[in-house]
Amino acid sequence: MKPIYLIVSMLLIWGCESIEEGLPTAEQKLVIDGAIEQGQFPVVYLTLSSGFYDPVDSMNLLDLIVTTARVSVSDGENEEVLTLFRNEGYFPPYYYRGTALRGVIGKEYTLEVRSRGETYTATTTIPAPVALDSLWFLQDGPSDSLVNIWVRFKDDGSAVNRYRSFTRIISKNDRYIPAYQSTLSDRAFNGESFRYPILKQPADFTKVAQDVYFTKGDTVNVKFCTLDQVHFDFWRTLERELYSAGNPFGSSGNEVESNIRGTKPALGVWGGYGASYHRIVLK
Numbered sequence: 223m224k225p226i227y228l229i230v231s232m233l234l235i236w237g238c239e240s241i242e243e244g245l246p247t248a249e250q251k252l253v254i255d256g257a258i259e260q261g262q263f264p265v266v267y268l269t270l271s272s273g274f275y276d277p278v279d280s281m282n283l284l285d286l287i288v289t290t291a292r293v294s295v296s297d298g299e300n301e302e303v304l305t306l307f308r309n310e311g312y313f314p315p316y317y318y319r320g321t322a323l324r325g326v327i328g329k330e331y332t333l334e335v336r337s338r339g340e341t342y343t344a345t346t347t348i349p350a351p352v353a354l355d356s357l358w359f360l361q362d363g364p365s366d367s368l369v370n371i372w373v374r375f376k377d378d379g380s381a382v383n384r385y386r387s388f389t390r391i392i393s394k395n396d397r398y399i400p401a402y403q404s405t406l407s408d409r410a411f412n413g414e415s416f417r418y419p420i421l422k423q424p425a426d427f428t429k430v431a432q433d434v435y436f437t438k439g440d441t442v443n444v445k446f447c448t449l450d451q452v453h454f455d456f457w458r459t460l461e462r463e464l465y466s467a468g469n470p471f472g473s474s475g476n477e478v479e480s481n482i483r484g485t486k487p488a489l490g491v492w493g494g495y496g497a498s499y500h501r502i503v504l505k
Contacts, residue, residue: 250271252269252490253271253489254267254333254344254492255269258346261324262324265317265320266304268318269287271286289306312396328348330346340486343484344491344492346481348495352375355374355376355415370436371420372417373387375416377415379413382409383408385447386404386495391441392443406418441502445497455479
């Protein structure tokens with residue numbers, strides 16, 4: 223999991239410099255990236271937003287990490303104050319995590335963050351997970367060594383369902399990474415058996431056409447998740463902005479929807495996942 227607003231901001235800022243003096247200063251906001259899934263402890267990343275023309279270097283990036291907040295999660299019966307952990311394996315190296323409270327399917331979870339004299343809250347639920355019926359791969363990439371992973375599952379026709387997928391390539395990824403165009407709604411296939419390709423998140427969004435395929439010989443873990451409406455709306459609108467306006471001077475004109483509410487405006491999301499796990503060997 224990554225603090226997505228900070229990462230998107232960095233993609234847009236790198237390589238750009240201020241070309242004009244006297245530009246307005248962007249209001250700095252707290253960025254919350256938190257999630258909880260069944261059987262797992264809640265995890266929350268806290269950073270600060272960065273202005274388009276702010277300098278970008280290692281020291282400035284570290285200054286955007288929030289390590290002095292009070293972060294708590296409640297299920298309506300029990301509340302836990304999360305502990306700050308450090309992991310130098312990826313950025314940001316600090317995150318807040320529970321050690322006692324674990325996610326339970328069907329429960330509602332409230333996040334509270336107190337930082338710099340302000341209070342922020344958000345609520346989410348963990349829907350029942352949906353298991354994939356089957357996984358397979360097809361050699362439909364631009365070369366013989368590149369393949370797409372396809373999945374099939376049965377949608378529940380009694381409710382509106384929303385899905386999000388992640389992949390982790392064994393020996394290459396140390397965590398699950400959201401798929402390219404990771405969100406999916408059952409609006410077009412409610413109650414039906416549905417199949418679609420899960421695409422790899424490209425390392426370079428300027429080379430999407432060449433970088434969404436997996437490589438023959440890899441072993442890939444797939445995490446297939448259900449999520450509630452508010453959580454889904456955040457990732458859907460964020461991906462629409464990222465994919466349709468993938469340059470620093472363009473925008474889709476749509477606001478990224480957030481469920482974070484506070485005494486001051488904030489960015490980000492607090493979301494629950496009902497997750498099922500699967501593995502496929504590409505050979």
